[in-house]
Amino acid sequence: MTMPQILSFAVIVAMMAALVWGRYRYDLVAAAALLLALAIGIVPFDEAFSGFSDDIVVIVGSALLVSAGIARSGIMEVAIRRFAPNLSGVRSQLALLVIVVTILSAFVKNIGALAIMIPIAFQFARRSSVSPSIFLMPMAFGSLLGGLMTQVGTSPNVVVSRVREELTGAAFTMFDFTPVGAA
Numbered sequence: 001m002t003m004p005q006i007l008s009f010a011v012i013v014a015m016m017a018a019l020v021w022g023r024y025r026y027d028l029v030a031a032a033a034l035l036l037a038l039a040i041g042i043v044p045f046d047e048a049f050s051g052f053s054d055d056i057v058v059i060v061g062s063a064l065l066v067s068a069g070i071a072r073s074g075i076m077e078v079a080i081r082r083f084a085p086n087l088s089g090v091r092s093q094l095a096l097l098v099i100v101v102t103i104l105s106a107f108v109k110n111i112g113a114l115a116i117m118i119p120i121a122f123q124f125a126r127r128s129s130v131s132p133s134i135f136l137m138p139m140a141f142g143s144l145l146g147g148l149m150t151q152v153g154t155s156p157n158v159v160v161s162r163v164r165e166e167l168t169g170a171a172f173t174m175f176d177f178t179p180v181g182a183a
Contacts, residue, residue: 004041015033056158063108064112067112076120094135097117102146121136151171157177
């Protein structure tokens with residue numbers, strides 16, 4: 001093994017140990033690993049930050065910002081209180097949550113759609129005196145399904161579209177994934 005390979009593995013092992021330890025935020029651990037790799041010469045300076053301008057990174061970052069904005073605004077909670085104020089049955093609450101999460105996750109990141117709707121799920125659980133897990137697991141599956149339906153719904157779809165564009169010159173359109181995702 002060459003010295004750059006040994007150093008690369010050392011940085012990866014140190015980063016994984018820090019992530020497993022859980023004392024520091026994940027983004028700080030990743031940034032520190034990149035800076036360490038840059039400082040010891042594993043990663044050339046001109047390539048160290050080139051990935052941040054990639055279309056995929058911009059799309060994923062934008063989706064996370066939009067979903068965080070929606071979650072913090074509380075607009076979904078207000079909308080559900082206004083349009084479905086009398087949902088008292090657990091089944092009707094569950095159906096509403098899963099449908100909304102599925103639709104949202106087609107256009108924002110799955111985790112973002114869940115982050116928007118989880119506070120509402122906890123309100124429903126508290127109001128109905130049931131465990132939140134009754135709502136959360138079906139919502140997770142709904143977010144996975146919704147994410148598969150559009151190009152921006154999940155990161156792998158963005159990557160596949162990008163690879164197709166590089167190989168054929170034509171990327172997938174927004175809803176080209178819908179027939180496969182809905183099947």
